[in-house]
Amino acid sequence: MQNLLSNLKITINEKLYVKDPETSELGRNILKNSIILIDEIGFEAFTFKKLGEKIQSNESSIYRYFENKHKLLVYLTSWYWSWMEYRMAFATTNVSNPIEKLEKAIKLVTENIVDDNATPHINEEILNRIIVEEFTKTLMTKEVDNENKEGFFLVYKRVINRIIDIIKEVNPEYPYAKSLASNIVEGALHQHFLKNHLKTITNLSEKECATEFYTDMAKKILL
Amino acid sequence: MQNLLSNLKITINEKLYVKDPETSELGRNILKNSIILIDEIGFEAFTFKKLGEKIQSNESSIYRYFENKHKLLVYLTSWYWSWMEYRMAFATTNVSNPIEKLEKAIKLVTENIVDDNATPHINEEILNRIIVEEFTKTLMTKEVDNENKEGFFLVYKRVINRIIDIIKEVNPEYPYAKSLASNIVEGALHQHFLKNHLKTITNLSEKECATEFYTDMAKKILL
DNA sequence: TATAAGTTGATAGTATTACTATTATATTTG
DNA sequence: CAAATATAATAGTAATACTATCAACTTATA
Numbered sequence: 124m125q126n127l128l129s130n131l132k133i134t135i136n137e138k139l140y141v142k143d144p145e146t147s148e149l150g151r152n153i154l155k156n157s158i159i160l161i162d163e164i165g166f167e168a169f170t171f172k173k174l175g176e177k178i179q180s181n182e183s184s185i186y187r188y189f190e191n192k193h194k195l196l197v198y199l200t201s202w203y204w205s206w207m208e209y210r211m212a213f214a215t216t217n218v219s220n221p222i223e224k225l226e227k228a229i230k231l232v233t234e235n236i237v238d239d240n241a242t243p244h245i246n247e248e249i250l251n252r253i254i255v256e257e258f259t260k261t262l263m264t265k266e267v268d269n270e271n272k273e274g275f276f277l278v279y280k281r282v283i284n285r286i287i288d289i290i291k292e293v294n295p296e297y298p299y300a301k302s303l304a305s306n307i308v309e310g311a312l313h314q315h316f317l318k319n320h321l322k323t324i325t326n327l328s329e330k331e332c333a334t335e336f337y338t339d340m341a342k343k344i345l346l
Numbered sequence: 347m348q349n350l351l352s353n354l355k356i357t358i359n360e361k362l363y364v365k366d367p368e369t370s371e372l373g374r375n376i377l378k379n380s381i382i383l384i385d386e387i388g389f390e391a392f393t394f395k396k397l398g399e400k401i402q403s404n405e406s407s408i409y410r411y412f413e414n415k416h417k418l419l420v421y422l423t424s425w426y427w428s429w430m431e432y433r434m435a436f437a438t439t440n441v442s443n444p445i446e447k448l449e450k451a452i453k454l455v456t457e458n459i460v461d462d463n464a465t466p467h468i469n470e471e472i473l474n475r476i477i478v479e480e481f482t483k484t485l486m487t488k489e490v491d492n493e494n495k496e497g498f499f500l501v502y503k504r505v506i507n508r509i510i511d512i513i514k515e516v517n518p519e520y521p522y523a524k525s526l527a528s529n530i531v532e533g534a535l536h537q538h539f540l541k542n543h544l545k546t547i548t549n550l551s552e553k554e555c556a557t558e559f560y561t562d563m564a565k566k567i568l569l
Numbered sequence: 570t571a572t573a574a575g576t577t578g579a580t581a582g583t584a585t586t587a588c589t590a591t592t593a594t595a596t597t598t599g
Numbered sequence: 600c601a602a603a604t605a606t607a608a609t610a611g612t613a614a615t616a617c618t619a620t621c622a623a624c625t626t627a628t629a
Contacts, residue, residue: 149605149606167487170586171586171587171588183588184605186589191587256486262544263483264388265391267543271543280546280547284547287547298549299562301546301547301549302537302549303559305536305537306529306536310532313528320485320490321490321494325524326524327525339522340526340567344563344566344567372576393615393616394615403578404579404580406617406619407578413617
């Protein structure tokens with residue numbers, strides 16, 4: 124249990140920041156308002172200069188925390204997946220029935236997210252919107268292989284590996300546990316994107332989440 | 347097949363270009379070499395200036411065909427999905443068995459793509475790599491709703507709608523035909539991305555394609 | 570065949586972005 | 600209180616993403 128909990132603490136790869144933003148008021152302000160600003164104007168239009176204006180600080184001060192906006196986005200998405208991993212570990216420990224465990228895990232990665240108030244400087248609901256709209260962009264760059272070697276996506280892969288393990292518990296014979304797990308996690312984000320923007324090619328309606336669709340999928344495939 | 351494909355006129359939304367690139371040597375050169383250059387250096391680093399140097403033409407000349415690089419990318423991806431739609435129509439007409447039809451459709455959107463030689467200025471194999479690495483970026487922008495209204499993604503949605511219709515033929519009771527279809531098409535791209543870059547969270551190996559995984563998925567869900 | 574119309578190439582120029590560097594000032598800590 | 604550290608302000612650079620202008624060349628048409 125001790126060992127488990129120490130793995131669950133929200134820790135982020137040190138290579139993602141120059142100075143740890145959690146250690147100062149300005150740092151936490153950068154995190155809080157970068158989430159709000161990226162959500163407002165989108166990652167492409169987001170700049171450190173605009174963020175500086177928003178928090179009444181200076182561009183150069185933000186550069187002392189993050190090398191560039193890409194690393195800031197990877198930081199924020201790592202935070203999200205770390206938070207998700209924590210929720211998942213919490214929800215699935217002491218659940219002995221593998222099917223129930225799988226249902227809980229799928230629910231977590233497919234449901235609509237609401238702010239949990241535990242972290243005043245991170246609004247999880249807004250951060251989830253950023254994940255839906257911007258997460259794949261952190262992967263789909265020419266630097267992905269180097270960044271993967273540096274461990275930038277470890278937390279994300281850990282979340283998926285947890286689901287892989289549960290899938291294997293449910294059905295050890297199924298040969299595509301990895302692809303099914305990554306499909307559910309990424310697919311859920313995509314279905315949420317579609318319900319917001321390309322409504323005609325998803326069954327999710329406005330306030331609906333992807334839980335039913337993916338739970339049904341997993342059960343039909345594995346049971 | 348060869349002959350039918352060469353008779354194919356792929357039509358693309360007129361709002362995507364300033365001047366139709368298919369109507370001139372320079373235009374076709376822009377298409378051909380933009381595909382090669384985006385594949386080489388990635389869409390972020392790709393600029394009209396670099397493309398101009400590559401084709402020994404001028405930046406300003408390229409701007410006479412495309413307003414900006416985003417519209418060029420949407421043009422290229424529209425071309426791809428239009429080509430895919432044609433292949434799908436061809437492969438599924440006169441197939442009376444819905445299950446066989448579904449298998450053929452899934453195969454087309456999940457298999458590894460090779461250049462078909464019908465269009466000398468478009469290399470489909472390279473274009474497919476661009477789709478895998480860059481397609482979602484065409485959707486995930488702050489302008490997606492406006493561009494969707496303008497019909498920028500119609501061809502893509504048409505491909506998915508064809509699969510939706512086949513799914514409904516196979517099993518009219520299944521309640522998530524739309525989500526399943528969009529999941530298969532987008533998911534296949536993502537699994538190909540993972541096999542190239544995040545190998546630990548997919549079951550696809552180096553030269554493998556996503557056909558088996560998604561065929562198995564669809565059958566278990568629908569039959 | 571002359572002329573108009575359209576295409577391409579070359580150059581210059583602008584605003585913005587994505588930084589780096591320097592210095593001054595404020596705050597914290599030892 | 601001095602030293603170390605954090606932040607703010609300013610300036611500057613190279614690249615990007617364009618726009619505008621003009622000359623040269625090609626093609627269509629009268």
